[in-house]
Amino acid sequence: EVQLVESGGGLVQPGGSLRLSCAASGFTFSNYWLSWVRQTPGKGLEWVANIKQDGSAKYYVDSVKGRFTISRDNAKNSLYLQMNSLRVEDTAVYYCARGNAFEIWGQGTMATVSS
Amino acid sequence: DIQMTQSPSSLSASVGDRVTLTCRASQGISNYLAWFQQKPGKAPKALIYAASSLQSGVPSKFSGSGSGTDFTLTISCLQPEDFATYYCQQYNAYPLTFGQGTKVEI
Numbered sequence: 001e002v003q004l005v006e007s008g009g010g011l012v013q014p015g016g017s018l019r020l021s022c023a024a025s026g027f028t029f030s031n032y033w034l035s036w037v038r039q040t041p042g043k044g045l046e047w048v049a050n051i052k053q054d055g056s057a058k059y060y061v062d063s064v065k066g067r068f069t070i071s072r073d074n075a076k077n078s079l080y081l082q083m084n085s086l087r088v089e090d091t092a093v094y095y096c097a098r099g100n101a102f103e104i105w106g107q108g109t110m111a112t113v114s115s
Numbered sequence: 116d117i118q119m120t121q122s123p124s125s126l127s128a129s130v131g132d133r134v135t136l137t138c139r140a141s142q143g144i145s146n147y148l149a150w151f152q153q154k155p156g157k158a159p160k161a162l163i164y165a166a167s168s169l170q171s172g173v174p175s176k177f178s179g180s181g182s183g184t185d186f187t188l189t190i191s192c193l194q195p196e197d198f199a200t201y202y203c204q205q206y207n208a209y210p211l212t213f214g215q216g217t218k219v220e221i
Contacts, residue, residue: 035211045151045159045202047211061210100206101149101164108158 002026002104004096009109016086018111022079022096030054030074033100036081038092039108046092049081050100064090086113117141117205121214128219132193136217138186138203147207150179150188153216154199162201163188193219 008020020036035050049060049070058070069082079096091113098104118141128134138148146166151159161170163179166186176191190197198221203214 044215045204045213047204047213050211059209095158100211101161102151102159102204103161103164103170105158105160 004098004104004106006094006096006106006109009094009111011112011114012086013115014086014088014113016113017082017084018086020081020083020094020096020109020111022081022106024077024079024098027098027104029072029077032098034072034079035097035100035102036070036079037095037097037102037105038090039095040089040092048094051079083111086111088113116210117144117208117212119203119205119212119214121201121203121217123217124215125218125220127221128193129221130193130195133189133191134193134219136188136190136201136219138181138188138214140184140186140205143183144205144207146182147205148179148181148186149204149206150177151202151204152197152199153202159202190219 003025005023012018036048038048039045051058051070067085071080093108093110095108096106120139122137148166150163153159162173162177166181167179178189180187200216200218202216
């Protein structure tokens with residue numbers, strides 16, 4: 001079964017850090033672009049970042065540039081999002097998704113930034 | 116950034132209805148458009164890619180059309196499980212962007 005499973009969310013104070021992980025199974029991980037997409041409570045969807053199959057290219061939405069870093073480990077079939085200097089407005093459910101048309105999604109992990 | 120505008124923001128429909136949702140891009144995106152369905156508390160589910168291609172396992176009652184700036188998602192013969200929020204998304208240019216969603220309710 002093709003599957004993405006996120007973990008690493010939690011409660012953190014403004015200015016703090018979190019590292020999200022996404023474990024993939026059921027497909028050849030190294031063949032695909034991968035993305036992080038977030039959804040604020042009760043609101044819409046926002047693409048955050050994506051990474052090329054071999055990690056040689058990475059793109060970010062402006063609001064997270066310089067604070068978030070996307071990475072992957074193809075040997076471990078895993079995608080990561082290091083989130084630093086977190087702000088209240090980063091509070092969201094974070095999903096990992098496969099491809100640029102997001103054909104497969106994980107179940108999401110909640111990151112809450114609050115004092 | 117390419118802005119994606121969906122209309123209507125919500126619509127009321129009945130079981131058995133045929134509904135058409137619209138998505139407009141602020142500039143041309145060729146056919147680099149996807150559609151998603153999301154139910155409360157769940158992750159989005161991919162329905163359509165490349166504007167009109169059905170994702171694997173998605174029933175044929177869902178269909179997409181359009182190119183350039185104007186796109187539609189049509190759901191024929193609405194069933195109770197189809198009541199959800201639908202999002203469009205462009206992947207022609209960075210940043211990748213979503214529409215604000217159309218809620219289909221009874």
